[in-house]
Amino acid sequence: EAQVTQNPRYLITVTGKKLTVTCSQNMNHEYMSWYRQDPGLGLRQIYYSMNVEVTDKGDVPEGYKVSRKEKRNFPLILESPSPNQTSLYFCASSYLQGGQETQYFGPGTRLLVL
Amino acid sequence: AQKITQTQPGMFVQEKEAVTLDCTYDTSDPSYGLFWYKQPSSGEMIFLIYQGSYDQQNATEGRYSLNFQKARKSANLVISASQLGDSAMYFCAMREGPGSSNTGKLIFGQGTTLQVKP
Numbered sequence: 001e002a003q004v005t006q007n008p009r010y011l012i013t014v015t016g017k018k019l020t021v022t023c024s025q026n027m028n029h030e031y032m033s034w035y036r037q038d039p040g041l042g043l044r045q046i047y048y049s050m051n052v053e054v055t056d057k058g059d060v061p062e063g064y065k066v067s068r069k070e071k072r073n074f075p076l077i078l079e080s081p082s083p084n085q086t087s088l089y090f091c092a093s094s095y096l097q098g099g100q101e102t103q104y105f106g107p108g109t110r111l112l113v114l
Numbered sequence: 115a116q117k118i119t120q121t122q123p124g125m126f127v128q129e130k131e132a133v134t135l136d137c138t139y140d141t142s143d144p145s146y147g148l149f150w151y152k153q154p155s156s157g158e159m160i161f162l163i164y165q166g167s168y169d170q171q172n173a174t175e176g177r178y179s180l181n182f183q184k185a186r187k188s189a190n191l192v193i194s195a196s197q198l199g200d201s202a203m204y205f206c207a208m209r210e211g212p213g214s215s216n217t218g219k220l221i222f223g224q225g226t227t228l229q230v231k232p
Contacts, residue, residue, distance in 0.1 A: 033220065043205060043222040050218050058219055090159055099169065101147055103161035 023091030137206035
């Protein structure tokens, strides 16, 4: 089954404690991306990756790091989380074929930083 | 700079009727893609439909179609024969490229909440 998985689904942590949210896709997609969703601010892109070892900043990259060492995984790293990073996070992957793009989203990760 | 706007915070539609959700965009890049997503109250994000800027025909996917008017820079989502399960938040998004310096960067509209009445 084609899917994007994220772990953990829910996380409560404290300010400053490093954490990683994993994202994995089983479809061999080249493009992967991270988003955060906040009430009143909608969805905003954090980072994206066009392929292995190719990553770039989205609209809100501050406080986040990513890596793309292999095609299937695109972890999101919060080196020193702060309360303003409390949010709902989505990972997504997509492919472009014949001029048509199809996207798949992970189930989301709800993060609370105290 | 790229920009995307959804002007309808909330919409109501009667079950089995068609509904149009508005989306306008702004970009100076001739190459771009437009996306629509559905987010039910359960929270997951569901990709619905994609339209490339060079596509001559409007994209369709089941009951969803994208009314693409390039000159007006609009990409409205049309849902035909609404069902109760269509009640959700709907987001429009745009990505410039390929070939743009912003290729890969995706921006979203603020969303429209659709409620389908029985």
